[in-house]
């Protein structure tokens with residue numbers, strides 16, 4: 001066995017799990033390292049507390065004197081916990097989180113120093129962040145970007161650093177991160193939804209968007225991962241023959257969690273508790289060594305921050321347990337990939353979940369209003385929603401017969417389908433008293449009961465209603481949820497705004513009662529949105545054909561899918577809802593197209609290297625052994641050697657064929673890359689990478705994987721699938 005591979009396996013087998021003991025109750029740990037409402041009440045003056053709470057709850061501006069007080073208290077709190085540094089913590093469009101630490105420490109002359117942290121440092125910073133992607137918003141001589149405090153997401157301590165969640169914007173005000181447009185979208189949906197709620201309850205003042213994500217991931221032994229250049233550089237395996245045993249037996253799914261993984265989880269969960277991330281559920285997923293972690297849902301902005309933070313700490317905790325976390329959507333061919341379901345709902349400041357049926361016909365009409373408007377929004381903007389989850393790595397799931405398909409559709413279940421059918425028959429214009437009673441008693445009034453029976457869940461649907469929330473299942477496991485959440489909340493906000501206009505017009509012009517007007521508009525929406533509703537098997541070819549007939553888009557690759565981001569309609573939508581200017585939308589598009597190109601480019605280079613300098617030399621070595629063997633046989637058996645060495649000669653030939661296959665395809669790939677790189681137009685370049693470079697990955701891999709089966713296991717250089725997935 002190759003030395004590196006041998007050592008990796010040996011280390012992994014010898015590894016003694018660190019036993020993680022939990023001495024304190026989780027409820028006692030929860031939020032201990034967060035400057036949350038509870039801590040603020042303790043540390044802030046009354047004025048400062050009110051100022052911050054007003055900012056959190058009502059978006060009020062925090063004035064400078066309050067900021068100074070908050071900063072000073074934050075510093076005291078942090079110092080009491082042994083913190084030495086602070087950082088503005090943000091989410092640039094690289095997809096990771098960013099931080100630049102500054103010490104509280106400051107010299108004051110006379111050889112003395114103090115700990116200092118004022119409102120200025122809290123509220124705004126100017127990191128030299130010129131290397132973050134900006135999509136051309138900042139040219140190099142105006143490279144400044146600002147980070148600015150987001151009081152709606154509380155500061156937290158990680159290690160010995162006080163982290164202050166911030167937005168990241170250009171000097172000229174354009175968003176350079178995920179958080180800024182998300183906050184704007186949440187504001188838009190709050191405005192639009194609150195206005196609708198007032199039809200049903202005059203006292204509603206605010207609507208909050210909630211998100212509960214479910215993070216899937218793989219855990220691989222650190223040494224084994226390090227022994228694979230593809231995992232090290234791209235986060236996934238670019239080659240490797242599938243293991244004889246994979247996930248066929250379904251013996252991993254919900255099985256007992258292996259102890260090393262469990263210790264990792266316990267430590268991770270403890271860290272999450274301290275940071276106020278309310279993680280609750282953990283279990284084995286379908287593929288070997290694949291797991292899932294899910295929290296209790298939270299306000300969407302906070303949930304997005306918490307997921308970004310989680311992805312960061314997962315890597316650090318894993319390292320302590322000699323694991324590498326693979327967040328990639330498809331780290332291993334032939335077994336399931338990872339996603340991140342985004343469970344989404346809207347709720348009022350009165351504690352009503354607008355996507356849950358209520359107890360009265362009126363509250364159910366409110367539920368139906370939000371339910372049907374969401375369906376309508378997804379239908380109108382299906383391509384844009386698909387674009388929001390497009391990435392090179394997610395293409396492996398969406399376009400590739402794995403949950404869910406690249407076609408966006410909505411699953412609502414049999415019972416609610418029936419309810420919509422009945423509503424579709426509502427009379428145009430004024431309703432008779434009889435009809436109203438009938439609706440109240442038998443349609444709207446029955447909803448809670450029908451939902452109780454609604455147990456059929458369709459796992460192939462990318463956007464499913466699951467009782468009291470919608471579940472957007474097409475989000476990738478590496479994604480920053482800010483992107484899909486921005487789009488979803490924006491399209492729903494726009495839809496609700498249009499709905500209100502239509503209802504108000506019917507009330508004013510046609511003299512309809514409020515509920516009549518609502519019924520009338522909803523009826524039309526149901527009729528108009530039918531094409532997006534699909535209850536069947538989302539993986540089948542039949543659905544692809546059917547979806548095409550229905551006019552739904554089916555963009556299997558990122559370059560195709562991203563286009564919808566910069567359609568005339570999308571640009572107008574984001575502008576109208578105050579979420580992104582045209583410049584911001586276009587910049588984001590450019591960044592995403594470029595990220596796609598770079599991902600494929602890196603994968604292509606890594607694959608070319610491994611094929612040429614790991615696989616081919618190994619194959620040649622083994623071939624030489626065979627040649628030597630045949631030579632020896634010839635010496636002993638003379639003429640008869642042919643019959644005794646037939647097998648070896650066949651093998652020599654076969655190996656030559658695959659070596660040739662690798663060389664030809666790697667050369668082809670280099671040419672394709674050169675050609676793609678020559679293109680000045682980034683769209684063309686992305687398509688060239690997608691359609692001319694990437695398809696060669698499969699051809700190269702095919703020959704490498706065949707060789708893996710032919711070449712002596714003793715000298716194979718790359719840790720194999722079975723070793724990575726099944727060594728315990």
Ligand code: ADP
Pocket residue numbers: 210211212213214294295296297341343344345353466468469
């Ligand atoms: P699964 O999808 O695995 O069946 P659940 O449906 O029970 O699991 O919940 C998954 C996630 O949905 C959890 O993170 C949970 O907090 C979240 N969730 C539950 N209710 C809501 C809601 N009203 N809004 C947003 N997320 C929710």
Ligand code: MG
Pocket residue numbers: 214341471
């Ligand atoms: Mg789920």
